[in-house]
Amino acid sequence: MEQRNTVIHLEHVRKEFSVDNRFFSKGKRTVKAVNDLTLDIKKGEILGLVGESGSGKTTLARVILSLTKITGGSVLVDGVDIGKASKEEKKEFRRKVAVMFQDPASNLNPRETVESSIMRPLVLHGMPKKEARKKALETLRSVKMDERYLYSYPHQLSGGQLQRIAIARALAIDPQIMILDEPTSALDVSVQAQILNLLLDLQEQRNLTYLVITHDLNVIRYISDRVVVMYLGKMVEVGPTDVICTNPSHPYTKALMAASPILDPTLRGREKSIMKGDPGSLIHLPEGCHFHPRCPCAMALCAKEEPGCTALAEDHQVWCHLCK
Amino acid sequence: MNASPFREFLRSCYKNLNFIVGFIMLLSVILTAAFAPKIAPYYFEGGNPNAKFTSPCPEYILGTDNMGRDLFSRIVYGTRITLKVALIGGTIQLFLGVVVGLFCGFYGGVVDRFMLFFADLTWCVPGMVMALAVVTVIGSNLTNAIIAIALVNWASMARTVRAKTMSLKNMAFIETGVAFGESNLALMFRYILPNIVPALIVMVSMSLPGTIMSTTTLSFLGVGSQPPSPDWGLMVSDGIKYITKAPWLAIYPGLALVYTVLSFTILGEGLRDLLDPRMKSLG
Amino acid sequence: MSEELLRLENVCIDYKVRDGYLSAVKDVSFHINRSEIFAIVGESGCGKSTVAHSIMRLLGKNAKVTGSILFNGRDLQALSDKEITGVRGHDIGMIFQNPLDSLNPVYTTGNQVNEAIMLDGVDKLEGWKKVIELYKDIKMPDPEKRARAFPHEMSGGMRQRVMIAMMLSRNPALLIADEPTTALDVTIEAQILEIISQLKREFHTAIMLITHNFGLVAEVADRVAIMYAGELVEEGNVYEVFAHPVHPYTRLLMAALPRQTKREGRLQTIDGTVPRLTESKPGCRFANRCPLAKEICFDQDPPVRRLSGTHSFQCFFAEEVE
Numbered sequence: 001m002e003q004r005n006t007v008i009h010l011e012h013v014r015k016e017f018s019v020d021n022r023f024f025s026k027g028k029r030t031v032k033a034v035n036d037l038t039l040d041i042k043k044g045e046i047l048g049l050v051g052e053s054g055s056g057k058t059t060l061a062r063v064i065l066s067l068t069k070i071t072g073g074s075v076l077v078d079g080v081d082i083g084k085a086s087k088e089e090k091k092e093f094r095r096k097v098a099v100m101f102q103d104p105a106s107n108l109n110p111r112e113t114v115e116s117s118i119m120r121p122l123v124l125h126g127m128p129k130k131e132a133r134k135k136a137l138e139t140l141r142s143v144k145m146d147e148r149y150l151y152s153y154p155h156q157l158s159g160g161q162l163q164r165i166a167i168a169r170a171l172a173i174d175p176q177i178m179i180l181d182e183p184t185s186a187l188d189v190s191v192q193a194q195i196l197n198l199l200l201d202l203q204e205q206r207n208l209t210y211l212v213i214t215h216d217l218n219v220i221r222y223i224s225d226r227v228v229v230m231y232l233g234k235m236v237e238v239g240p241t242d243v244i245c246t247n248p249s250h251p252y253t254k255a256l257m258a259a260s261p262i263l264d265p266t267l268r269g270r271e272k273s274i275m276k277g278d279p280g281s282l283i284h285l286p287e288g289c290h291f292h293p294r295c296p297c298a299m300a301l302c303a304k305e306e307p308g309c310t311a312l313a314e315d316h317q318v319w320c321h322l323c324k
Numbered sequence: 325m326n327a328s329p330f331r332e333f334l335r336s337c338y339k340n341l342n343f344i345v346g347f348i349m350l351l352s353v354i355l356t357a358a359f360a361p362k363i364a365p366y367y368f369e370g371g372n373p374n375a376k377f378t379s380p381c382p383e384y385i386l387g388t389d390n391m392g393r394d395l396f397s398r399i400v401y402g403t404r405i406t407l408k409v410a411l412i413g414g415t416i417q418l419f420l421g422v423v424v425g426l427f428c429g430f431y432g433g434v435v436d437r438f439m440l441f442f443a444d445l446t447w448c449v450p451g452m453v454m455a456l457a458v459v460t461v462i463g464s465n466l467t468n469a470i471i472a473i474a475l476v477n478w479a480s481m482a483r484t485v486r487a488k489t490m491s492l493k494n495m496a497f498i499e500t501g502v503a504f505g506e507s508n509l510a511l512m513f514r515y516i517l518p519n520i521v522p523a524l525i526v527m528v529s530m531s532l533p534g535t536i537m538s539t540t541t542l543s544f545l546g547v548g549s550q551p552p553s554p555d556w557g558l559m560v561s562d563g564i565k566y567i568t569k570a571p572w573l574a575i576y577p578g579l580a581l582v583y584t585v586l587s588f589t590i591l592g593e594g595l596r597d598l599l600d601p602r603m604k605s606l607g
Numbered sequence: 608m609s610e611e612l613l614r615l616e617n618v619c620i621d622y623k624v625r626d627g628y629l630s631a632v633k634d635v636s637f638h639i640n641r642s643e644i645f646a647i648v649g650e651s652g653c654g655k656s657t658v659a660h661s662i663m664r665l666l667g668k669n670a671k672v673t674g675s676i677l678f679n680g681r682d683l684q685a686l687s688d689k690e691i692t693g694v695r696g697h698d699i700g701m702i703f704q705n706p707l708d709s710l711n712p713v714y715t716t717g718n719q720v721n722e723a724i725m726l727d728g729v730d731k732l733e734g735w736k737k738v739i740e741l742y743k744d745i746k747m748p749d750p751e752k753r754a755r756a757f758p759h760e761m762s763g764g765m766r767q768r769v770m771i772a773m774m775l776s777r778n779p780a781l782l783i784a785d786e787p788t789t790a791l792d793v794t795i796e797a798q799i800l801e802i803i804s805q806l807k808r809e810f811h812t813a814i815m816l817i818t819h820n821f822g823l824v825a826e827v828a829d830r831v832a833i834m835y836a837g838e839l840v841e842e843g844n845v846y847e848v849f850a851h852p853v854h855p856y857t858r859l860l861m862a863a864l865p866r867q868t869k870r871e872g873r874l875q876t877i878d879g880t881v882p883r884l885t886e887s888k889p890g891c892r893f894a895n896r897c898p899l900a901k902e903i904c905f906d907q908d909p910p911v912r913r914l915s916g917t918h919s920f921q922c923f924f925a926e927e928v929e
Binding site for chain 1: 792797801822864866
């Protein structure tokens with residue numbers, strides 16, 4: 001793999017929320033949704049982000065999109081610190097990074113036609129209306145949709161069609177980076193295949209960078225080059241997709257892989273450790289390694305000390321005492 | 325495929341009896357107000373001193389009052405006042421409710437808490453008492469009465485707008501808007517507002533009867549419209565004095581009021597059936 | 608033990624809609640044996656949930672069900688309202704996708720399970736003991752404490768366990784699980800699947816698993832039926848169907864599953880869209896998207912053909928591709 005430039009650099013990023021938001025409350029409890037996370041996303045790669053609910057993966061996406069203010073660290077996009085960016089730089093950033101959320105039904109303004117939904121970001125970034133209209137049609141075709149849908153309203157379209165239009169709108173401003181938050185989890189298998197293929201085709205044609213967030217490991221394995229595994233706000237393992245999927249090192253990643261439904265009944269008898277317990281809560285974070293209460297190989301040390309980063313290979317890091 | 329929501333809406337309107345009845349009733353009120361001079365046989369001032377307390381007869385269909393003025397003509401002209409109340413009162417409430425509700429719901433935080441506290445305060449004092457206090461301070465006339473009532477009623481509108489804004493604010497299409505660089509104002513007025521318009525229409529048509537009734541009550545109490553205005557509240561209050569001698573003086577303006585208020589209520593019911601399912605589908 | 612428990616014979620379900628009928632399920636026949644897991648898979652709108660609800664007679668008044676649904680030899684369609692209430696819960700239990708909707712927020716979960724137990728005439732204290740026992744059966748951690756917890760104090764996985772416990776309390780012969788794990792994380796999903804397999808092993812409960820997720824089918828099902836647009840296109844032993852899917856729809860769908868990485872090639876997609884099901888006219892409903900379709904497919908219902916004693920499909924041409 002050739003050396004690629006970093007497009008997004010996260011440096012010790014923290015995001016904390018305070019939960020008690022009442023008039024008369026004394027001690028405020030905080031939720032550490034993203035806890036000291038450092039990560040590089042390289043140009044042209046598809047980075048998969050997996051984790052259970054409460055792992056902070058969606059918060060991380062919102063942090064990168066600057067939809068929420070970070071409480072520590074910094075986010076650099078193309079070398080520009082978003083927290084300190086000027087108005088011009090911020091506008092440039094908005095053009096560079098696009099997003100698509102999970103729910104097809106709420107991704108588009110229900111009161112706008114498809115055309116005006118796609119045109120809106122273009123007009124906002126200073127394109128004349130006439131040109132924007134042409135571009136909207138062009139982008140609609142690039143996601144393989146018929147132009148007769150230009151004047152439809154969201155409620156007249158199916159989930160797959162809505163997701164295509166959401167992609168079209170994200171692409172219309174020619175972004176370099178796309179954040180895809182559960183892009184296919186609300187879709188049927190056959191539609192999911194269409195959308196995944198479309199996303200891959202577009203990525204290859206335009207050399208886009210994707211951050212794909214999902215809980216579906218089969219999707220991650222299919223689409224991504226590199227995988228980040230998160231648990232309760234922290235990264236536990238990061239590495240190339242085939243290593244993470246076939247030979248994971250962190251006990252959590254192992255358990256996650258084992259829990260992921262296989263698509264072949266003959267593999268039923270495989271060795272499988274079902275993880276006990278629920279995903280922990282971000283409010284009552286355990287001491288030491290966040291995973292130790294559920295970990296099958298927890299040691300005394302795990303309850304006391306947070307594990308540091310261990311590099312197993314140049315591109316494969318894991319946060320676990322066992323792997324030292 | 326390209327049927328706009330508006331056209332779909334029109335189609336479903338035909339099937340809604342409440343909407344049709346309410347609409348026709350309201351239309352008749354509006355037309356009466358618009359063509360008052362054509363419909364009313366007399367002007368609302370300057371009666372015939374020789375025809376005081378005439379009971380309903382072909383010349384004066386609804387009779388005359390203590391100054392010999394034709395009651396029918398006065399009721400017809402009074403329609404204008406009632407609609408003026410609805411229009412101005414509704415606009416003030418709508419404006420305040422939308423602006424305050426949108427800003428509070430969108431920004432939250434300190435501004436929101438302050439406004440909520442203020443809105444709660446207006447709810448602690450009975451509306452009529454509050455309106456009376458306001459009118460006493462700023463002076464007794466119709467415009468002030470309308471303002472007073474609007475100042476009392478806007479809070480509930482603002483609360484609803486705020487609640488809807490808060491639930492819409494977290495929807496994906498708003499976040500996507502932020503992500504491609506929409507300004508906060510655009511988010512509020514381009515994204516959120518159009519999505520609460522159906523609810524607003526219903527809210528306004530449902531709150532107008534209250535506004536009309538309250539303003540009429542102020543006039544009835546003598547702190548709203550002043551004589552010789554053909555305000556229905558004023559007419560009822562004058563008529564009460566002669567209720568045994570000439571009962572029509574209090575009854576007919578009252579009926580006109582009921583008719584107008586009903587037209588808004590029925591229309592509102594119909595609109596709610598038509599527009600709210602749509603809102604539900606938005607989540 | 609392969610005694611037949613439930614049999615659906617030529618079941619058609621039509622919904623009365625604004626302008627005419629919607630044929631949601633067309634001529635579906637299958638059976639479920641005791642102590643087996645039978646999965647119905649299909650994409651949204653294929654009628655799988657409608658079939659499940661029709662068994663419990665939970666469909667709205669605008670639905671018309673024809674054909675016969677036999678449970679233990681009794682026609683469920685012919686039962687009176689009182690009799691069907693007896694069947695529900697006692698003979699057939701059902702769990703849904705979102706357990707929060709199915710639990711009453713103002714009672715503790717233990718109380719609600721106990722309520723179900725008391726329906727069978729058990730007294731309250733006895734029932735409570737049974738609740739704790741059930742919670743142990745479904746491997747609920749800390750059962751005594753959890754039984755005193757309210758639904759909102761539990762996670763999604765816990766709530767789904769409570770639902771299973773509630774169903775289990777009356778020991779039904781058949782449990783219908785409608786997308787039981789769709790709202791849950793994969794690790795929790797694996798736990799629930801484990802419990803479902805355990806129900807089959809230890810209590811010999813037959814389970815009808817309604818899902819869109821082939822992963823679940825591959826994990827736990829014994830037999831599987833694939834539905835498309837209200838038709839049952841293929842049915843058989845899970846190993847046979849996965850190893851050798853026959854119907855063009857099943858083949859395409861299996862190829863659309865993301866099993867490989869992108870380097871091994873793109874996923875298969877299925878062109879076209881599901882037809883509108885406004886009338887039940889003859890012809891295969893997959894014909895407009897089918898690569899094998901010929902004229903006959905549009906005019907005549909495909910026959911049910913058998914590949915083996917435990918594997919059948921509905922298609923004219925399917926076995927011609929290889």
